[in-house]
Amino acid sequence: MTLRHGKAERSIQELYRDDPERADAVAFGRRGALKGTALAAMGGMLGAAIPFAGRMPEGTLPALFARPAAAQGAAPAVLRMEGKAPLILQQERPLVGETPEHLLDEPVTSYANFFIRNNGGIPDPVADPRTWKLRIDGEVNTPLELTMGDLESRFPVVTRQLQMECGGNGRAFFAPQTRGNQWGNGAIGNAEWTGVRLRDVLQAAGAKETARYTGHFGADPHLSGAADRAAISRGMRMAKAMDEDTLIVFRMNGQPIPHIHGAPLRLLVPGWPGSLSQKWLTRVTLLSQPHTGAGMGGTSYRMPVRPIVPGSNNNGADFADMESMPVRSILSSHAHGTRLPAGTRSLDLRGAAWAGDLTVRAVHASVDFGATWTEMQVAAPANRHAWQRWTGRVALPSDGYYEIWYRATDSEGRMQPHAPANWNPQGYGANPISRAAILVG
Structure with missing residues (x-):
């Protein structure tokens, strides 16, 4: 998807990076809803319609493009080592x-x-x-x-x-x-x-x-x-x-x-x-x-x-x-960018969650950009300081592009935030709600 800006055309990713306010105005319109040619273009770029486009928060770039490469399972380099699965190579020296x-x-x-x-x-x-x-x-x-x-x-x-x-x-x-x-x-x-x-x-x-x-x-x-x-x-x-x-x-x-x-x-x-x-x-x-x-x-x-x-x-x-690590969850049942057969109307989700020295009280998932949330079932840890596995099912109304949003809440009521908080020069403690892109049909 490209947006004309003066004499040049830039991708929506570039425009959000360089001029997010203009990107919002062009893509979402004055009322904050993805609409018209922008909606059609974004759907074309995603390869599917967006059933919950009306609930997409203003300024939200689809996770298919916005999620860090390391979190997508696709990176410029892959570490291949005997006995190891293909890992994302973050650095060679040190390894x-x-x-x-x-x-x-x-x-x-x-x-x-x-x-x-x-x-x-x-x-x-x-x-x-x-x-x-x-x-x-x-x-x-x-x-x-x-x-x-x-x-x-x-x-x-x-x-x-x-x-x-x-x-x-x-x-x-x-x-x-x-x-x-x-x-x-x-x-x-x-x-x-x-x-x-x-x-x-x-x-x-x-x-x-x-x-x-x-x-x-x-x-x-x-x-x-x-x-x-x-x-x-x-x-x-x-x-x-x-x-x-x-x-x-x-x-x-x-x-x-x-x-x-x-x-x-x-x-x-x-x-x-x-x-x-x-x-x-x-x-x-x-x-x-x-x-x-x-x-x-x-x-x-x-x-x-x-x-x-x-x-x-x-x-x-x-x-x-930094001492006890903040609450975090992962989705392990579906890789980011998974394409599912046409007609798929529900997803059985599973993953893990943990919270440093604390335990996890709840995990919720959403497929409509966080407008509504479905509570998952969270298992007890095998022992103190073990992670906790979670499972649950979400419904999909039609084929199209979806994002699975998932968040955990710790035993003291702290929930993963919508955006990483407490920015610091070395980047510790970023635990925002995560988003995985799924295409049906």
Whole structure:
């Protein structure tokens, strides 16, 4: 669809980007309804009529064109790795791959479909994982050096389904664009992890009363090759370190952790930014003050306490560390851009939702641009900090172009917003209502 503007013709996407007010006026008219030749042209561009065009909010560009490429399951490059499904290649150095939402259709995320996030290089595998050593030091009475074999033999071994999500999941939805990998919703996985509780190990080391924070270290080398620089070294409040679900893990889905996911030993800090779940874990130190490692302070994994002007520069002095991740949902039953047979009059939907340290109270879906919503059925989590699967059915009155809008509400009543809120330079916490385009007939 092109719109004449002076002597040049521009696509509706370009006009919305450059002059959204004029785009609204041309496409929607003064009364805010998509109409006339604009409606016909947009339907032609979509390849179908738009049954609920009259309910499309003013200024809404169809999701078929507006949704970030990473969220569409179609990207300029695809990561192909042995044993892995085709992931969206976000970055080659360090290696970062996102899982398209429709591949997250498993209650327990398989290795094949688990996203990849690295901050540095990938260390060489070890010959005997059981000899891998972990040091516990800092504000402790008895510093410990434990092999992986020691961890398995000395402490209770537990298995839990746990969500792990990149702190920048949803970053691509921010406008203006922020720094970092332009994730859609696919920087999430809910695997079954086996290991020991971090708190049991810290108690064995005799954590002092002065221990208020942790610092984490791994074997992944800095991309520069400098031996004195860490790729990432984050830390958290002791309250989260002592949570029963914060684990030192050595198995994923019943098997040794794959090397790309941090073998032989990693932290798993569910519900908080995945950067805390240090891969190739070598050391945990306890501190009286917040950790100052790579990835701490400034704007790194930190959010504005008060809103800032989108697109502005900020040193993060008034920001706060990002902790429990915001409520989010995914649709896994239908890929964005799915075409269904003519005559399809209902859709059976399913997906997942989660809310950091909280649980999900409700999930709703809409096929008429949010004018009405249908409540879905939300299953209880397998255990605390596991995601929750949801299912439900929506009706379609005719063939045409539809958008499935889906949103979750957490246990404290916070709902996914219509647009990403609290813009920040590194793009954390964007969790807007998502839209998937569907064509019938």
